[in-house]
Amino acid sequence: MTTKMRIAVLISGKGSNLQALIDQADQAQYEIGLVLSNRPHAEGLQKAKKAGIPTAILDHAQFDSREAFDTAMIQIIDSHKIEAVILAGFMRILTPIFTDHFLGRMLNIHPSLLPKYPGLNTHQRALEAHDKEHGLSIHFVTSELDGGPVILQAKIAITQDDTIDSLQKKVQVQEHIAYPLVTNWLASGDLMFKNNQVWYKNTPLTTPIQLTEL
Numbered sequence: 001m002t003t004k005m006r007i008a009v010l011i012s013g014k015g016s017n018l019q020a021l022i023d024q025a026d027q028a029q030y031e032i033g034l035v036l037s038n039r040p041h042a043e044g045l046q047k048a049k050k051a052g053i054p055t056a057i058l059d060h061a062q063f064d065s066r067e068a069f070d071t072a073m074i075q076i077i078d079s080h081k082i083e084a085v086i087l088a089g090f091m092r093i094l095t096p097i098f099t100d101h102f103l104g105r106m107l108n109i110h111p112s113l114l115p116k117y118p119g120l121n122t123h124q125r126a127l128e129a130h131d132k133e134h135g136l137s138i139h140f141v142t143s144e145l146d147g148g149p150v151i152l153q154a155k156i157a158i159t160q161d162d163t164i165d166s167l168q169k170k171v172q173v174q175e176h177i178a179y180p181l182v183t184n185w186l187a188s189g190d191l192m193f194k195n196n197q198v199w200y201k202n203t204p205l206t207t208p209i210q211l212t213e214l
Helices: 015-029 044-050 068-079 096-101 124-130 162-187
Strands: 003-012 030-036 055-057 082-088 107-112 134-139 150-157 191-194 199-202
Touching: 003 015, 003 068, 003 150, 015 030, 030 044, 030 162, 044 055, 044 107, 055 107, 055 199, 068 096, 082 162, 082 191, 107 162, 124 134, 124 162, 134 162, 150 162, 150 199
Parallel strands: 003 030, 003 082, 030 055, 082 107
Antiparallel strands: 107 134, 134 150, 191 199
């Protein structure tokens, strides 16, 4: 029996991607050893408790600097013997203290086709630009906000009837398929971060993997 990779999932809200990771965990090479939230009342904490996963709350408002908060997070995560960190709607800008500590061991999912629309309000920005397609990107986290190398993307078509809400729902459907998949690649050793580049099955990626091609 192979040992599963222990991951921590960081959340700030409802935890829909956390639930997708929980749902796939039995068949995956990862196990969720910790769910950490910076918001004491994040709904996702209840999803973790229901699944019997240890939780931690670290309210960022109680710290006088981002660095102090990030250092405290590192201490909690490392104390749970975590091997990789999965950001799932964690609404905090991380400092290099944190990103360097987990470099190559931390993933983020972002609701746009990066490098388009880093940051917030991605669905609104795609609509305002009259884009024909939208989607999500899963990337390794570096010190650059939403700037780490992209591993996988999933694209959706934008129709003339789409709204911010409908785009969000379309993208979330793809997120819940893609994030457990890529997390499992990391846990199984198929996915690596070397020389600031994505390597998949011992081959450097020149372009992101497309979910539709799998």
